[in-house]
Amino acid sequence: MRQRSLLLPTLRDVPADADIISHQLMLRAGMIRQIAAGVYSYLPLAKRVLHKVESIVREEMDAAGAQELTMPTMHPAELWQETGRWDKMGGELMRLKDRHDRDFALGPTHEEVITSILRDSISSYKKLPVNLYQIQTKFRDERRPRFGLLRGREFMMKDAYSFHATPESLDEAYKEMYDAYSRIFSRAGLTFRPVIADSGAIGGKDTHEFMALADVGEDTIAYSDESDYAANIEMAAVKVSYTKPAAEAEDCAKVETGSAKTIEEVSSALSIPEDQIIKTLLVSIDEEWVLVLLRGDHELNDIKLKHELSAGAIRFAEASEVADILSATVGNIGPIGADGVKIIADHAVSAMVNAVCGANEENYHFTGVTADRDFKVDQYADLRFIKEGDPSPCGKGTIRFAQGIEVGQVFKLGTVYSEAMNATILDENGKTQPMIMGCYGVGVSRTVAAIIEQHHDENGIVWPPSVAPYDVHLLTLNSKNAEQSELSEELYQSLKKAGFDVLYDDRPERAGVKFKDSDLIGIPLRVSVGKRAAEGIVEVKIRKTGEVIEVAVADLAEELKTQQKKLEELYQ
Amino acid sequence: MRQRSLLLPTLRDVPADADIISHQLMLRAGMIRQIAAGVYSYLPLAKRVLHKVESIVREEMDAAGAQELTMPTMHPAELWQETGRWDKMGGELMRLKDRHDRDFALGPTHEEVITSILRDSISSYKKLPVNLYQIQTKFRDERRPRFGLLRGREFMMKDAYSFHATPESLDEAYKEMYDAYSRIFSRAGLTFRPVIADSGAIGGKDTHEFMALADVGEDTIAYSDESDYAANIEMAAVKVSYTKPAAEAEDCAKVETGSAKTIEEVSSALSIPEDQIIKTLLVSIDEEWVLVLLRGDHELNDIKLKHELSAGAIRFAEASEVADILSATVGNIGPIGADGVKIIADHAVSAMVNAVCGANEENYHFTGVTADRDFKVDQYADLRFIKEGDPSPCGKGTIRFAQGIEVGQVFKLGTVYSEAMNATILDENGKTQPMIMGCYGVGVSRTVAAIIEQHHDENGIVWPPSVAPYDVHLLTLNSKNAEQSELSEELYQSLKKAGFDVLYDDRPERAGVKFKDSDLIGIPLRVSVGKRAAEGIVEVKIRKTGEVIEVAVADLAEELKTQQKKLEELYQ
The missing domain is CATH 3.40.50.800 (Anticodon-binding domain)
Structure with missing residues (x-):
């Protein structure tokens, strides 16, 4: 191509509204132009890179036996109502009405459409497994589109959906896709980690996110410095054996702490380290009140709490509710005397001796508190975020943190969608059962941005040869x-x-x-x-x-x- | 690919709601499935054919020096308001609001977006010409989606836009695209004709449609049986030399014709051939009343009338308006005594002697009417549709008709969009001028349907090798x-x-x-x-x-x- 004829509008200056390097460089290198918040045109140079990434994705998907199709962008509301997501998706779902006033969504993902196709096309286990993918524009009405292609409202995805008659068959496909994704991101020149992730939002079982390591990444990865272990920090299990200190247990005493409310303030007021304070949180879990206890230097991981209690919705108490239930203000609550409220505590609390906690009385805390002596814990569990320096849950090495950009995800959906939409097959015994599903996504345009985050210097982009325009x-x-x-x-x-x-x-x-x-x-x-x-x-x-x-x-x-x-x- | 694993849901029976062969065969061959009126999924077999067609398009576009890009599907309303098309497009434009209540269109075409990109990227004639294309899903809210992929609401298009500093440069690009399109449709195995077409709707100058010949085609093509001449019937010029018959001109006489109103009824009532009757139409042209005369056996081509009078809007008079202006009913109007109304006539009328026309009086017609003796024609012009058997306007051969499916169009837009959107460059003399534009479309999914219309037998599809799955x-x-x-x-x-x-x-x-x-x-x-x-x-x-x-x-x-x-x- 002759550059004289190429639409390549490079810029000398860093655009004011671009605050991460991939966004800046894609604008400066004449790759993208914005026409609305989070909505971009891909100019010829970007298009060539996208083609390269798409080809890698297509080759690896085809090699893994997946079949390409293209589903529509416009989805009739009725399909999304079948799974309840028409309401659940809220403001993120782009919606429109046609000239006959019928409701449509612009597809952010295609579980409903693919399940409806399979429901109408396949009725026997003999036709399974099947794995179908597409490379397509998706829509999500992000509240705050930003970071260029990393969080847009119109973006390119490869999405794949597999259908199975048995869980073993799903396990196989999951492994194949996991391996294919590892090859895809390696070939695209990315330094990445597959990490254990949360399956909460979509509903399902096992799931891994593929994280491209980058400082601007919005996800924190907890990984072992000595093994392959890596998990989204939301999902990293804490496996620490806490032992009670040798110190003799003192008596419990009420002390005035005045306006000291936060862990930091109490620590400073009483001149004790934060790990000697019991952090107490009042939480509504599926409409039931629960007191959650953590060591003062630990943070609650609400996803672990949700999983531990198989909870649907969890919500922190408001000040008025704290007053109603514990007759105290937020900074002074504690487990002692909190009768009638279930108490769940992180394992670390079990080893706390001579600790401090709120006295359920304005301006007061207790000192000399010992768990299981001064209050009863109904249930101990792993409830906190893992920290750098914790032992890796795999048993090998120490946890370190890194930031990652999610460029892919593999997901065992199970029968969530097939049950909701009545997509069934006859199994080997002639019995009707829902199809078992997996889904697998690659953020194609986001991958391009992640490549630039990893491959640039002060003068510009440094393309890996496999994806260079x-x-x-x-x-x-x-x-x-x-x-x-x-x-x-x-x-x-x-x-x-x-x-x-x-x-x-x-x-x-x-x-x-x-x-x-x-x-x-x-x-x-x-x-x-x-x-x-x-x-x-x-x-x-x-x-x-x-x-x-x-x-x-x-x-x-x-x-x-x-x-x-x-x-x-x-x-x- | 092993067929056992392929999603290929073939059907034995012809689906009830599919009334043309390509639609029936694509459903039966497991190529497409509908999820809403005019909205289809392309299953793996169709996807492979689409890839083949896309590759042919891409190769020919690249060979012609065009550059691929991808513009967004979501267009902010502001861009369409700049050209006035936000209002003009009416119900065909799919519209939505985002979470902040901002208006967007789903792109049916991309003149506004590409012009805005070029406006911001290019400021000098030195950077032109440039030709940019994309292969992409488009949206049009058809009032009556039908015929499967031939008239859908979500469909695949290749659209290209060229920008120039001089009209000669546009002419060159137009020729290149015309030739590229001829190669594309030949390679796709289509029997087609490039036909002269009307540029009315988009606004612009020269334009050709590429028509795949097929009985189900919605367009009529007038072509010469001895040359390459072909035009959309809307655009085929009539070049007939009419000569007055030798018969002596009789005197004009008023005769009672009773309830005979239509050409057919008058012909029958007076036992004269239709070509001896003057057809008279009262038309409002940009709010001015004009009387349009045609020979009784001819049909008015309103596009020719519009072009001849450089008219914006034309509209036929209602019965009450006819009564007001000519004091007569619709079936009895004529040019004699129609004072104060401009008269425009088709050339054929100039040779009419001893003809019949309405007498502007209920129940009466005139006989013995001779043009230019009994009434004055302000303007003669080519106003009628060409007919089979007419001489070809190219001077060689006779006109025949065929039906065609429009699979492509090339179009000299000129400066319609660049002027509306202020997309200017400095020319060689340092003067500001609007960029000169062309646009070029291929209906990619429609091409697949057209291929099937041309290539099938009673047992199914017969793919040309170049596009076979x-x-x-x-x-x-x-x-x-x-x-x-x-x-x-x-x-x-x-x-x-x-x-x-x-x-x-x-x-x-x-x-x-x-x-x-x-x-x-x-x-x-x-x-x-x-x-x-x-x-x-x-x-x-x-x-x-x-x-x-x-x-x-x-x-x-x-x-x-x-x-x-x-x-x-x-x-x-």
Whole structure:
């Protein structure tokens, strides 16, 4: 492609409203333009990268035996009403009415549509398993679209749905998809981790998120520094054996703590460490009041609490409710004397001796509190967020944190959708049973942004070769110089013939502008035709390493192939 | 692909609500399923065909120097308000509001979006021309979605937009796109004609529609039986030299015609041929009343009338208006004595002698009427629809009619959009001017339906090889027979290795079922492994010709390649 004819509107300045690097670079490199909050056009350079990512996804899905289809964007409301998600999805579901006033959703995901297709097409276990995927534009009316392609309202997804007659068959497909996803993100040049994740929102069982590691990631990953263990922090189990300190248990005493309410304030007022304070929370769990206890330096993981109590909805008490139930204000509540309220505590609390807790009386706390002596715990459980430095739950190594961008997810849905929509088959024994389902998503446009988050430097993007928009960037440094432009034309033709995808900067611009743009758009190999053109010598720069070498024209194609191989090894 | 694992829900019966063959066959061959009126899922077999068509489109667009991008589906209302189309498009534009109550359209076409992108990206003639395309889902809220993929509400289009600094540059791009489209539809196996079309709706200048010939087509094409001339009947110019008959002009006389009002009734009442009657129509043209005259056997082409008078809106008079202006009823109006009303007549009227026309008096007509003697015509013009048998306007041959499905259109937009949206450049002289635009569409999903309309027989689809979902359909006739299924497995592997796309019917079904399904889904070459498997002999059937040959396994790959070549020649 001749750059003179390419729509590649690069920008010198960092756009004011772009606050993460991938968003800034995609705007500056002329890859995307916004037409409404969270709604972008992909210009030709971005489109080429998207094609590369899509091809990788398609190859790996096909190799895993999945079949491509395309389902509609417009979903009749009736389908979403069958599963109850027409109401549940709330404001995130984009909705419209047609000219006959019928309700439609713009698909954010396709469980309802695919289940309706399978319900009408398949009636016997003999036709299963089947795994169907599409690569398509999705819609989600995010309250706060931001971070460019990371959180948009219209975005590209690969979504796949598998259908099975037995749980074992689902397990197999899940494993296949897990492996396919590992290959997809490796091939796309991403440093990533599959992490154990929460299945809460969609309803289902096992699920892993594929997290591209990046500081701007909105998810925290807890991983072991000595094993493969990694989980979304929401899901990381705490496996610590707490032992009671040797100190003798003192007597319980009420002390005045005045306005000290938070853990920090009480710690400071009484000059004790935070881990000696019992954090007490009053929570409504499916309309029942429960007192939740944690060690002062720990944070409640509400997903663990939900799972532990198989809860639907959980909600923290308001000040007035705290007053009603415990006759105390929020900063002074505690388990002692909290009769009639169920008490659930994190395991760490069981080892607390001579601790401090609220006295259920304004301005007072108890000291010398010992668990299981001064109050009764109905249930101990793992309720807290894991912390850096905790032992890994896998038994090997210590937990460290990293931030991640979720680029994929694999999910055992089970029969949530097939039961709601009555998608059944006859099994081997002639009995009717709901199909068993899995679903598998890749954020295609988000993957492109994640690649840039991981692969850039101060001058611009540094594309991994597998997803680069072009293989080679050919520059004529002085397009008015006949020798240079003739040689450039020759090389443009011969490199294309040799199988390279070449972007040829034939613009009548200064060399400095061309170098800057070339670094910005980040094609892996740059060939500059400059002063030594007459001698048949050009310059090759490797974008990733910054290395620059002079190459005789006769050796150029071979040298570029050698450099490509080196680069591929570098990215493995 | 193993058919056992493929989602291919074929149907035996013709679905009741499908009234054209492509719709019936796509449902029966398990290619599409409807989820709402005019909204379809493309199942795996259809998806493969769509990919083939898309690849042809992409290759030809890229070869013509166009660049691919993807614009959003959601368009902010503000963009459409700039061109006035937010109101003009009426009910056909799908609309929605986001959570902040902002208005959006679902793109039926992308002139507004692409013009806004170019407006912000390009400011100099030096960056032009540029031609940008996308392959994408479009939305149009058809009042009556029907005919399967031919008139849907959500459908796949390739749309391209070119931008230029000079009209000559647009002419070049138009020619390139015209040629690219001819190659695209030829390669897709279609019999088609590029026809001169009307540019009314979008606003602009030259335009051609690419029409796939098919009886179910909603457009009528007028073409010459001896040249390349073809036009949408709306646009076919009538070039007939009318000569006055030799008969002497009689005197004008008023005759009672009673209740005879229509041309047919008057012809019958007075026993004269229809071509001796003057058809008179009272029309409001941009709020001015005009009397339009035609020969009785001719039909008014209102597009020609509009163009002739550079009219915006035209409307036929209601009965009360006719009474007001001409003091007569609709069936008795005529040009004689119609003072104060402009008269425009088709050229054929100029040669009428001793004709009949309404007398502007209830129950009466005039006879012996001669044009330009008994009434004055302000303007003669070509106002009628061309008829079969008319001479071709190109000067060569006679006009014939055919029905066509519009599968593509190329269009010189000019500056309609760039002026409305202030998308300007500085030209060579440093002067600001609006960019000059062209647009070019291919109905991708509609093309697939048109291919089926042209390529089927009583047993099912007959795919042209270039767009077939698979190259070869391999059938084991008795999958319980070990020799047959072993040989089939071997052939499945070896044919794939030889580069064929193979669908392998490994289902435990009867041979009759497999043959029927094979004919229905229409893969060009069928290989049946049956009774002679033990001898290493299989049967090859060519779907198009019905020819059946026995082939030794050792020669199979070569024989299939030979047959492919033969088929390709057949489709050229």
